[in-house]
Amino acid sequence: MSRLYQILAVVWGGASALVIHHHHHHQHGRRRSTVRATAEAVKAEVRVERSKRAALCASPIGIGSCAPESIVSNDDLAEMVDTSDEWIAQRTGISSRRVLAHDETLAKIAATAAARALENADVDPSTVDLVIVATSSPDDLFGDATAVAAAIGARNAVAFDITAACSGFLFALVTGSQFLHSGAYETAVVVGADALSRWVDWDDRGTCILFGDGAGAVVLANSGAPDLLGYELKSNGLDRQHLQLPYAGDERPIRRMSVSTGGYAPITMNGREVYKFATREVPSVIKAALSNAGIGPQDVDWLLLHQANIRIMETVADRLGLPFDKVLTNLAEHGNTSAGSIPLALDAAVKSGQVKPGDVIACAGFGAGLSWGAAIIRWNGPAISP
Structure with missing residues (x-):
């Protein structure tokens, strides 16, 4: 029985005894006291639960x-x-972006990223227990994770997709870490991959300039070290209209859907509202994750944000009191690759020797949903020779 249910059982059990053994005049006063005690106990339990969003035994090793x-x-x-x-x-801070060719697939670049991560970690694919692919643009509507697992030789792994737009990799990282921390699995591959070039309106200069395609992957291992130091995840469906890719057509699309008529409208975005959302919420969620980890911005070696817009990154760093030279970015070369952006930028920083083993990185994703979140990780991958 969880601590919360134990508290409730004891308190409400006590209340029942009071009802039986005390005069009616005293029952109401006692029960009010009991209710107050219960409320305080629940608040204390919530505080304990919040502290659990810290110190997950999952190490990024590749x-x-x-x-x-x-x-x-x-x-x-x-x-x-x-x-x-x-x-x-x-x-935007963007100079160029990569785009899938007609004969390329998202699953292929996702699998290539995953295979490279396994090689970097020196992990045999057959020992992988879990493959999570974060994407909003799979080749197959039912998801690409099983295709990725098959392609990399992770024949013993369970595989599934997570859809959380540009926050997807961050959400998948926390999800995979929870599986490892629980002891259910020992090794996981977490992939972030998107091909939003398929879904932009190439006649709309407000969106077609922003997005690129790409994939990145991290290998997680339960090495007993709590290298996911803390995290915080958020969402708000009331403002989802500011960034959407809705199904286009009949109000009840399933009723009349067919392969020939089904389709989605291009991405629509209210840039001003998305900017306000990101610069307001991202610093706050990073501070919450840092608090859960028991550290502050001064303890962070690197800030790794979803690569959406240079102005957003500058503002977030400023509001955290961090100099921009602590911000990891490859935005200029890749644009906004949605769920792929955080691991793409991290790979470049690790391979260049910028990020070193033991470095503390504050990662944050934000995007459609609206969804946003942060995770504080200690990099535990192999050292890169200069």
């Missing part, structure tokens, strides 16, 4: 990534829509 070969530059986009390299770079 990293890998993969991006399509095809590059679309800002100048290329200027030939398609009314924009320019200067206009895009100043407002």
Whole structure:
């Protein structure tokens, strides 16, 4: 029985005894006291539960990534829509992005990223217990995780997808870490991958300039070390209209859906509202995750944000009191790769020697849903020789 149920059983059991053995005049006063005591006990239990969002025994021990070969530059986009390299770079920090070719699949780049992460961690794929793929744009509506697991040779792993838009990798990282911390599994591969080039309106300069395709993966192991130091996850469906990719067509699409008529509208975004949301909520959720970890911004070696917009990253760093040279970014080369952005940027930082074993990294994702969250990790991968 959980502590919360034990508390309730004792308190309400005591209340029942009071009803039987005391005069009616005293029952109400006693029961009010009991209710107050119960409320305080529940509040205390909630505080205990909050503290559990810390110190998960899951260590990130390997990293890998993969991006399509095809590059679309800002100048290329200027030939398609009314924009320019200067206009895009100043407002977003993006210079180019990678886009899947017609003969490339999301599952393939996700599997390549996962295989590279396993190689980096020196882990045999057959020993992997769990594969989680965070994506909003799978090749198969039913998900790509099983295809990825098969492709990398993780024949003994359970595999499933998580859909949480640009927060997807962060949510998947915490989910995988919980499985390891519980003792259910020992080794997991967590992949973030998206191909939003499939879903943007290439005539809309407000969105087509932002998104790119890519995948990144992290290998997690339960090594007994609590290397996920703390986390905090949030969502708010009341504001989901600010960033959506809704199903287009009949109000009841399932009734008349067919392969030939089914489809989705392009991504729609209220950039001003998304900016306000990100700069308001992301610093707050990072501070909450740091608090759960028992540390502060001064203890962070690196800040790794979802690679959405340079202005958002600058504002978040400023509100945390961190210099921008502590921010890990590859936004200029890849654009916004949704669930792929955090592991893509981390891979580049690890492989360049920027991130070293033992470094503390504050990671945060945010995006459609609306969803957002942060996780504080200690990097435990192999040292990279210069």
